Amino acid sequence: xxxxxxxxxxxxxxxxxxxxxxxAPDAVKAFLRDLKALAPEAAFLSTCNRVEFYFLAEPxxxxxxxxxxKLQAYHRLSPAEARKYFYRHEDLExxxxxxxxxxxxxxxxxxxxxILGQVKEAFRFSVExxxxxxxxxxxxxxxxxxxxxxxxxxxxxxxPVSVSSVAVSxxxxxxxxxxxxxxxxxxxxxxxxLTAKYLAGEGVADFWVANRTLEKxxxxxxxxxxxxxxxxxxxxxxxxxxxxxxxxxxxRALVGAPxxxxxxxxxxxxxxxxxxxxxxxxxxxxxxxxxxxxxxxxDDLSAVAQSNQxxxxxxxxxxxxxxxxxxxxxxxxxxxxxxxxxIVRLKERFxxxxxxxxxxxxxxLAHLDEKxxxxxxxxxxxxxxxxxxxxxxxxxxLPDARERFEYAKMxxxxxxLWKGPEE
Amino acid sequence: MKGLDILLGLAVAAYGLGAAQAFRYLxxxxxxxxxxxxxxxxxxxxxxxxxxxxxxxxxxxxxxxxLSEILSVLxxxxxxxxALGRSKVSAPLLSVLFLPFIFLLSVFSLVAAAxxxxxxxxxxxxxxxxxxxxxxxxxxxxxxxxxxxGVTYWLQESQIKRHQLRKWANHLPALDSLExxxxxxxxxxxxxxxxxxxxxxxxxxxxxxxxxCSDPKILGSFSVLLIYAAFFLGRWGLxxxxxxxxxxxxxxxxxxxxxxxGVQVFLNSRHVY
Numbered sequence: 001x002x003x004x005x006x007x008x009x010x011x012x013x014x015x016x017x018x019x020x021x022x023x024a025p026d027a028v029k030a031f032l033r034d035l036k037a038l039a040p041e042a043a044f045l046s047t048c049n050r051v052e053f054y055f056l057a058e059p060x061x062x063x064x065x066x067x068x069x070k071l072q073a074y075h076r077l078s079p080a081e082a083r084k085y086f087y088r089h090e091d092l093e094x095x096x097x098x099x100x101x102x103x104x105x106x107x108x109x110x111x112x113x114x115i116l117g118q119v120k121e122a123f124r125f126s127v128e129x130x131x132x133x134x135x136x137x138x139x140x141x142x143x144x145x146x147x148x149x150x151x152x153x154x155x156x157x158x159x160p161v162s163v164s165s166v167a168v169s170x171x172x173x174x175x176x177x178x179x180x181x182x183x184x185x186x187x188x189x190x191x192x193x194l195t196a197k198y199l200a201g202e203g204v205a206d207f208w209v210a211n212r213t214l215e216k217x218x219x220x221x222x223x224x225x226x227x228x229x230x231x232x233x234x235x236x237x238x239x240x241x242x243x244x245x246x247x248x249x250x251x252r253a254l255v256g257a258p259x260x261x262x263x264x265x266x267x268x269x270x271x272x273x274x275x276x277x278x279x280x281x282x283x284x285x286x287x288x289x290x291x292x293x294x295x296x297x298x299d300d301l302s303a304v305a306q307s308n309q310x311x312x313x314x315x316x317x318x319x320x321x322x323x324x325x326x327x328x329x330x331x332x333x334x335x336x337x338x339x340x341x342x343i344v345r346l347k348e349r350f351x352x353x354x355x356x357x358x359x360x361x362x363x364x365l366a367h368l369d370e371k372x373x374x375x376x377x378x379x380x381x382x383x384x385x386x387x388x389x390x391x392x393x394x395x396x397x398l399p400d401a402r403e404r405f406e407y408a409k410m411x412x413x414x415x416x417l418w419k420g421p422e423e
Numbered sequence: 424m425k426g427l428d429i430l431l432g433l434a435v436a437a438y439g440l441g442a443a444q445a446f447r448y449l450x451x452x453x454x455x456x457x458x459x460x461x462x463x464x465x466x467x468x469x470x471x472x473x474x475x476x477x478x479x480x481x482x483x484x485x486x487x488x489x490l491s492e493i494l495s496v497l498x499x500x501x502x503x504x505x506a507l508g509r510s511k512v513s514a515p516l517l518s519v520l521f522l523p524f525i526f527l528l529s530v531f532s533l534v535a536a537a538x539x540x541x542x543x544x545x546x547x548x549x550x551x552x553x554x555x556x557x558x559x560x561x562x563x564x565x566x567x568x569x570x571x572x573g574v575t576y577w578l579q580e581s582q583i584k585r586h587q588l589r590k591w592a593n594h595l596p597a598l599d600s601l602e603x604x605x606x607x608x609x610x611x612x613x614x615x616x617x618x619x620x621x622x623x624x625x626x627x628x629x630x631x632x633x634x635x636c637s638d639p640k641i642l643g644s645f646s647v648l649l650i651y652a653a654f655f656l657g658r659w660g661l662x663x664x665x666x667x668x669x670x671x672x673x674x675x676x677x678x679x680x681x682x683x684x685g686v687q688v689f690l691n692s693r694h695v696y
C-alpha cells in the first residue's frame with residue numbers, strides 16, 4: 001500500500017478556500033469512518049493553515065476521488081475549483097511532507113510550536129476512529145520524534161518571532177525565572193494585554209495596571225488578577241516593578257529619564273526591563289542609558305523578531321538534513337514491512353506465469369514420456385528461479401534504505417504486483 | 424608507577440571524551456550531548472581524584488611539587504568547580520568553554536609526567552606548604568570559572584543593552600543566573616584563596632621568620648583578596664549590581680593570573696613558583 005497525502009494549505013489556497021474545507025472534530029471522525037473501506041489507515045489534519053488527509057491505500061485515485069467528492073458535496077465547490085487548490089504526494093514525497101509539517105518547516109510562521117500538537121491531535125482522532133494501524137502509527141511516531149529532534153537540535157523554534165513573545169523572551173534573558181517578578185502596565189492597550197498574558201503564562205503573578213481611566217485599568221487588572229491604579233500611582237510604583245510595559249496614547253514621552261533614575265535608586269541596582277509599546281514612544285530614550293535599565297521600544301522588538309525570523313529560515317537547511325536522516329530510518333523500517341511481501345509477490349507472479357505457460361505447453365508435449373516432461377518442467381522452474389535470483393539479491397543487498405524502498409516500489413509497479421495509481 | 428600512569432591516562436581520556444561531546448553539543452545543540460559531556464567530566468574528576476590520592480600516598484607528600492602535579496591538580500580543581508557550578512545553574516556553554524581547557528591541562532600534565540620530574544624544591548613537600556599551594560590552586564580555579572562566567576555576563580548584558588542579540592545568546596543563562604553563578608564561584612574562590620594565604624603565613628613565619636610584605640607574590644595575593652572583598656562589599660553593602668561589580672571580578676582575576684604566572688616571569692619572588 002502507498003502512503004499518501006492529499007490536501008491544501010496556506011501556500012496553495014487562500015483563507016477563503018481553506019476555511020471552507022475545515023472540519024469540526026466530530027465531522028473528522030465521521031469522515032474517517034466513511035473512508036475506511038478504501039483506506040484502512042488514515043488521519044485527517046485540519047488547522048487554520050491546512051486541511052490534509054494522510055492515508056494508506058491502494059489504489060490512491062479512488063480514495064482521493066472519494067475525498068474530493070465528499071468535500072465538494074459538503075462545501076459545494078466545483079470540481080475544477082477544488083482541483084486547483086489540492087495537492088497529492090505519495091511515498092517518499094508524502095513522508096517528507098508529513099515530517100516537514102510536524103517539524104513546522106511547512107508552516108506559515110516557520111518554527112511555530114502549535115503544529116506539532118495539531119498533528120498529534122489528528123493522529124489521536126485517527127486512533128479513536130480505529131483508523132491507525134501499525135504502519136500509520138509507525139510513520140506518525142517517527143514524524144513526532146523527528147519534529148522533536150529538529151526542535152532540540154536547531155534554532156528553528158528557539159527564537160521568538162512575534163513582538164510579544166520577543167518581549168517575554170527578553171524578560172527571561174534578564175531575569176531567568178519570571179515567577180517572582182512584578183509587572184507594571186502603564187496603559188491598557190491590546191498589545192499590552194497580550195504581552196501581559198504571555199508573561200502570566202511564564203508564571204508572573206503580580207500585576208499592576210495603571211491607566212488614565214481607572215475603570216479600564218481595574219477591568220484589565222481583574223483579568224490578570226492584579227491591581228488597578230491611576231496613572232500617577234502607576235508611575236510612582238515603577239521602583240517596585242521588575243518589568244514595566246507601556247502602551248499609552250501620548251503626544252510626548254510620559255516617563256522621563258529622572259522618573260527612571262528615581263525608580264532605580266529605590267531598586268538598589270536590581271535590573272529594570274521597560275517594554276515601550278507606545279507610538280509615539282512613552283519612555284524617554286535617555287532612560288535606557290542608565291545602568292541596569294533595559295529599554296526596548298516597538299521598533300527594537302520588531303527588529304529582533306525580524307532577525308529571529310531570518311535565523312529560523314537559515315536553520316531550515318539543517319532541519320531538512322535531520323529530516324532526511326529520519327526519513328531514511330523510516331524507509332528502513334518500512335523496508336522490513338514492504339520488502340518481504342514484495343519478494344513473495346514477485347515469486348508468486350513468476351510462478352503463476354510459469355505455470356500458465358507450462359499448462360499450455362505440456363499439452364503440446366504429450367508425445368514425450370513422463371521423465372522427459374518432468375525434465376522440461378524442471379527447466380522452466382530453474383529458468384524462472386535463475387531470472388529472479390539476480391534482482392532479488394541486488395534488492396536485498398542495496399545498502400541505502402531509500403534506494404531499497406524505491407526499488408521495491410519500482411518492482412511493484414513494473415510487474416503490477418499492486419494496482420498503480422489511477423487519476 | 425605504571426598503575427598510576429594508567430589512572431592518569433584514563434582520567435585524560437575521560438576529559439577528552441567529555442571535550443569531544445562538548446564540541447558535538449556545539450555542533451548539534453542537543454542537551455543530551457552536554458549531559459554526556461558532564462558525565463565524562465565526573466568520570467575524569469573521579470579518576471583524577473584517585474590518581475592524586477594514590478600519587479600522594481606513594482610519594483608521602485601532597486602532589487603539588489612539580490609542573491606535572493600542579494597541572495594535574497589545576498585540571499582536577501577546575502573540573503570540581505565546573506561540576507559544582509553546573510549543579511547550581513545549567514549553562515551548557517560553560518562546559519563547552521572549560522572542558523577542552525581542562526582536557527588540555529590534563530594532557531600537558533600527562534606529557535610532563537612522562538618526563539619523570541621530581542620535586543622542584545624539597546620545601547614543597549612540607550605538609551603546610553602543600554596545603555597552602557593546594558588551597559590557592561583550588562581558589563584560583565574557582566576564580567577562573569568566576570572570570571569565565573563574568574565575561575559571559577558582560578557579553579550577554581551588552582547584547583541585551585544594545586539590542587543586538589546574536590544567535591548564541593539563546594544558549595546562555597539569564598543575566599540573573601550568570602550573576603548568581605559569578606557570586607558562587609567568586610565566593611568559594613575567595614574563601615579557598617584566603618585559607619591558602621593563611622596557611623602560607625604560617626609557613627612563612629616558620630621558614631622565613633616573618634612575612635616578606637614586599638614580595639610581589641604576597642602583595643599580589645593580598646590585593647586579589649582586597650579586590651574580591653570590594654566586590655562583595657559593593658554588592659551586599661552598597662547595592663551595586665551588574666557591570667559595575669563585574670569590573671571588579673575581571674580585575675581580580677587578571678591580578679590573580681599575574682600573581683600566579685606573571686610574577687615569576689617579570690619580577691623576583693622568594694616563592695619557588
